[in-house]
Amino acid sequence: MFAFTSMGVNVIDSINDGRGPYVFKISGQLCHRIGSFMPAEGRRPEYAQLYIFDTENEIRNRMNVGTYVNKSFRPNQEIVAALIEMFNTHNPIVKLFRTARDRLAESGDDQYIIRLFGDPDKHGDVFSAPVASEVVGLVVGDLGIGDVGRDLIVQDQVGHLQKVKENHCKFMSMQYPILFPYGEDGYHENITYRRCPRSEGIKRNKATMLEYFAYRLHDRADDFNTPMRCKRGTQSYVIDAYCCMEESRLNHYRSKAFQLKYRTASFNEVRAMVYTGVTDASEAGHRVILPSSFIGGPRxxxxxxxxxxxxxxxxxxxxxxxxxxxxxxxxxxxxxxxxIPGQCSADRPDIINRVFHIKLHLLMDDIIQNEFFGPVTAVVYTIEFQKRGLPHVHIILWLDKDGPLTPADIDRLISAQLPDPSIDKVGYEAVTAFMIHGPCGDANPFCSCMVNGECSKHYPKEYCDTTTILQNGHVRYARPQNGITVTKNKIPLDNRHVVPHNVDLLVKYEAHINVERVNRDGMEKYLFKYVAKGFDFTRVGLQRSQSPTETSVHQINEIRAYLECRCVAPNEAAWRLLQFNFHYTNPAVERLHVHMPLENNVTFTEDDNLEQVLDNLCNCVTKLTAWFIANREYP
Structure with a gap:
């Protein structure tokens, strides 16, 4: 209702079906856009135009521009008027747009341009409270040929939208005026470190975008952190911050120096092209698009x-x-x-992630150092996020033992039944709180696990007095019919609805912890693909056809495909901004790329001469061949 810029992104509202707290979730590429400060003829004003055009009916215009899921909801007119008055008094960006409104009313024939400075150091002290003259300027007529750099230029009449750069100091202030009522500067490239013993050891003296937003995701006693106190606005801000950070990283891979200059081909392929008389490197190999160092990419x-x-x-x-x-x-x-009164867990993805991160490290210490399941030889885990955004981890364990787990070992480590409340009341309460599936089926046909009228998790299971390992490698856990039940939604549930677990871990960590024995009949490959399948993506259909004469290397845009398909929820965005690991492997794996003689990949630039690439002896030595040499020299 008060934003100057539009958020060009697809918001996934289907997730908010009333079954849980609100989640702001997006798909596709996020960008902020701004148009002219006068609407086209016959169009109603929106975004920044609301501060200039038809301000006599501004309250009604702003109330009409909002969209509400609840059709019966109507905003409070007094609150809208009070916010308008607050922005008019304290926000320098609003003051500038109001000045343009007054100038246009006095002399409608003049052409005006609003310029928002993008380099704070050149326009006042970055540590002082912002004022209109420092952050914005009103220019009469044409700017001429002067270099405006990163400044944002808003014209009075223009037929297209322009993108606001994510490193502009007013990027967030224009999208979230309520979060930044004084028009405060956000991230810009001139933010320096506070001088202290720790910062003396850092070679650079400027803060990165990731460091800036990670700093903002913390409450401090001397800072009323408005972006972290706005519930749904906080979720949107966190996702926006993450998308800005990721966009700055992807810009490196989009740059001409990376996308068009570097190419790769096998040594023999380069040699064959030279023999045919081709020495221009731009005609050989394939472009490097999105490398494996980019977290979350397919490689x-x-x-x-x-x-x-x-x-x-x-x-x-x-x-x-x-x-x-x-x-x-x-x-x-x-x-x-x-x-902070009134907050719920969904309002603070940063706190959820930090607490889960601490608990995860404690759990891994119990498993590896304290040997909860016994000595461990290797472990792999990966972080994922549920449909509503809560983080969870998949852990794969290799135990140091002789042979596979026997039914007796499985009963010692895993349980799939309710504890006897007369013997273990605490364990019974933990299992009933976290490890009961359902009710589903005929008792609850609208349960999320129901697919075509059946439970996709195959509950309820069958009764079984003892644990057995079937011929196909699957385990049938012990689920005796002992009369112990728990009531959920007025429906009694017994051992057939219990998810396999370890009672001691449930009692200690008070969370859902599913423990399963791995099927030793070909399941491991599926398991590794499952934990490395990546983050949530949407399905996209590409409509443009490709002619046989077009080469696929020039048509495939991996960065665009990645951005258009991804889905981002607040918890995942906060996890990335806090720089927590997504994947963990122990012991570490050293990747030794195996190749046939002279079939190793060679990296070169488009400006290189292929004959010189062949003459470079370094292109003949790889990690594999150097390893062979080391074996000969150091038996």
Whole structure:
């Protein structure tokens, strides 16, 4: 209702079906756009235009521009008027647009341009409170040929939208005026570190965009952190911050120096082209588009999958598969949220992630150092986010033992039944709170697990007095018919509805912790693909046809495909901004690329001469051949 810029992104509203707290989730590429400060003829004003055009009816215009899921909801007119008055008094960007409105009313024939400075150091002290003369300027007529750099130019009449650069100091202030009522500067490239003993050891003296937003995701006693106190606005801000950070990284891969200059081909391919008389490097090889170093890219995920397969080749099939999900009712969360009245866990993805990150490290210490399941030879885990955004982790364990787990070992580590409340009341309460599936089926046909009238998780299971391993490798856990039940939604549930778990872990961590024995009959490969499948993506259909004469290397845009398909929720965005790891492998895997003689990849630039590439002896030596040489020299 008050934003100057539009958020060009697809918001996924289907997730907010009333079954849980609100989640702001997006798909596709996010960008902020701004048009002229006068609407086209016959169009109603929107965004920045609301501050200039038809301000006599501004309150009504702003109330009409909003969209509301609840059709019966209407905004409070007094609150809207009070916010308008607050912005008019304190926000320098609003003051500038109001000045343009007054000038246009006095002399409608003049052409005006609003210029928002993009370099704070050149226009006043970056540490002082902003004023209109420091952050914006009103220019009469044409700007001429002067270099405006990163400044944002808003014209009075223009037929297209322009993108606001994510490193503009007013990028966030124009999208979220309520979060930044004084028009405060956001991130810009001239933010320096505070001088302290720790910063003396850093070679650079300017803060990065990631460091800036990570700093903003913390509450401090001397800082009323408005972006972290705005509930749904906080979720939107966190996603916006992450998308800005990722956009700045992708710009490096989009740059001409990276996208068009660097190419790769096998040594023999380069030699064959030279023999045919081709020496221009721009005609050889394939472009490097989105490398494996980019977290979340397809090559990154595939390399993690290959690392897991390498561990399996070394240590055999894994033994245990554990899923640990965060609990939004943890006491650490509720205590932290209680500091600011009215907050719930969905409003603070930063706190949810930090608490889950601490709990995950404690769990890994119990598993690896304290040997909760016994000595561990290898472990792999990957972080994912549920449909509503809560983080959870998939852990694969290799135990140091002789042979596979026997039914007796499985009963010692895993349980799929309700504890006897007369013997273990605490364990019974933990299992009933976190490890009961359903009710589903005929009792609840609208349960999320129901597909075509059946439970996709195959509950309820069959009764079984003892644990047995079937011929196909699957485990049938012990689920005796002992009369112990729990009531959920007025429906009694017994052992057939219990998810496999370990009672001691449930009691300690008070969260959903699913523990399963890995099927040793070909399941490990599926398991590794499952934990390395990546983040949530949407399905996209490409409409443009490709002629046979067009080469695929020039048509495929991996960066665009990645951005258009991805989905981002607040918890994932906060996890990335806090720089927590998504993937963990222990022991580490050293990737040794195996190749036939002279079939190793060679990287060169389009400006190189292919004959010089062949003459470079470094292109004949690879990690594999150097390893062979080291074996000969150091037996």
């Amino acid at each position: 990154y995920l595939y390399q993690n999958y290959l690392d897991s397969v390498a561990l399996c080749r070394k240590y055999g099939c894994p033994d245990l598969f554990i899923t640990f999900t965060s609990n939004p009712l943890w006491s650490e969360l509720t205590n932290a949220l209680a500091i």
